[in-house]
Amino acid sequence: MSNFNDIGNLMYLYLDEIDPCEGTDAPAFLIKATAHLLNQKGGQNSVPIIVKEVGEDKYELIGNSFIYAVAEEAGLERVWCIVTDGKDDTVEVTQVLAGEKLPKINLSKASRDEIAAALEYLIEQPNSILKTVKLAIATNRIDEAPRQYWKTFEPITNLKCGITKGKKLDALKQVFYLTPQPMPDTITDANILKTMSTTDLKAMAKKRGITGISKMTKDALIEALSR
């Protein structure tokens, strides 16, 4: 990159040169009242809007959309902006830093403390769908499960920690993502085997050349595989 660009600059841009994209869903009262205050106090947005350059004198908003909405409401012609490089990573970090998007943690590798903190956050949201979930129990069960192999969040519904399929499970997707390891062919740890579905166990038993699979119960499968 040459020095011939505005990346990292604080610039006083014309509002109509910035495309607000999705905009904000902040309550109208907050926007109107803040706009009123801003007008009374000099009309300078001391917290900048974050944008990326998309063409000659053309910008796109990537963070602090609330401030854009306030500036628009206040009838400001120009606003203070920080121009970023607009890469996907930058956009993501900006939106998370601006509090407009939730950060996600990797459930495949997260520590127990990280899981507990994320669950606590979800449970304590106002009107949380997860408010009946017991934090201690859910943390223990999820932490101890073989989550490094999970390809989806579905196995959580089998942990009997009050998180059922549907809205509750979907709520977890706001804060967690997965980068699963490939499942090894030979798991012999009964505790891990116990958490797998019977179908998966049968597939594994077949690979291992165990016979009489179709008649075996889950317990029998676990016993055969853990040998």
Next chain:
Amino acid sequence: MTAISLRSALKGLPETAQEPIVDLHFSNQLLEALGFQPEEIHPQYATGDRMVVDKAARKTIGSDIFLHTKSNPYLLVELKGRDINLSEGSAQYQKTVDQLKGYLLDSKCKSAQWGIITNSCHIQLFRKHGKVIYPATKCLSLNLDNIDEIIADIRKKIEAPTKALTVAIYNNKGGVGKTTTTVNLAAILTFLGKKVLAIDFDPNQQDLTSSLGIPLNQGDVSEALDERGDLLKALHSYSFPLKKLNSELRFDVIPADQKLADVDDSELRHRFTRSRLYKRLETARQKYDYILIDAPPNWRLISQMAVYAADVVLIPTKHNSLFSLENAATVMKKFIPEVQSKKANGSPIPLPIFFNGERITEPQLDVARKEIDNILKTAKKEGFTLWPYFYPKSKNAQKNPHIHQVPSYANIASAAFSRVPAVYRDRSAHEYYKDLAKEYFLP
């Protein structure tokens, strides 16, 4: 010979030596005096993904040389310059201790058992047991006359670490669930594969002993404390059969001693000193992973002996009992410092409080937090920083009012009648105490 070179290293340091100078002229001699060869020391060791500690060290095991493999550090050292004031209680001291704790708990340091902070004027050794970090020496002032002795003492400690973490469960307010906590913590730690000794040190109530349905001691504890006996002869083992697996869960208990019940405090003071229990647990400390002492409420000799014997003090409280919160603060401000001043190694330290008891609603929690905020404000005026023990998840610019909770309910209370710890009978109790054990103790 090494000791001499450490002394001369200290002697040669300029009075205003900053960190690079201390590093160059003092740190290697220090580690050598602690028994580490050059290939057993790694400078600027990455403790995890982000942080780097000044020195890490481990003895060579077979062909596994620490400098090459960088695996399983044993000791971490955080160096400072002489321009940083490391005397206990200073802001920079606290910051450095927090820094060291961060390193010790980082992802690549699971094996680390010891941490040292030093700026060549002061030195302090910390022990890590599971997740718990507590002082193993006071913050000592170094000079040419005492350095050899201090370093030899530290070396002795890190070469023969104590196996057990000793925990006193104490609050001078009664009825906060000390016994329930002790029994269930002992039971769950046993379930998780640890070797546990639970001591019923409340001879008047004897609740722990009776809740497990085991006989009281008839003088064995009092004798062992009186004479130079070993407390382990007062031992009784509790076992819970696992019929399905054809095995059992077993932990050891020292039941309450009938002979110590209703003995006047002044008589006890004639017979025992505060340090007596600590001394009599010497063999036990090498035998168990955890020693849990159920102490009586109040601050009489028996409780003092229990707290003196401990590395850390776990203080149960109740959210709806203001006294239990105020008393927790008193334990931290008054009782524990009192014991620390009498004990040579800087312990015990308090663990963060937790709420034991009925389910807490949001408004109740708000009331409790307001009370705690008042307690913290008062403590601050008196010169104590207590928030880390009430709000352990808070940081400078981050107010996190999280307090750990162990809800109790009918099943936990009624477990005492069946003479079985609740965690072995009830799934929820099992999960809640496992959560407590993992939050406070296990890595």
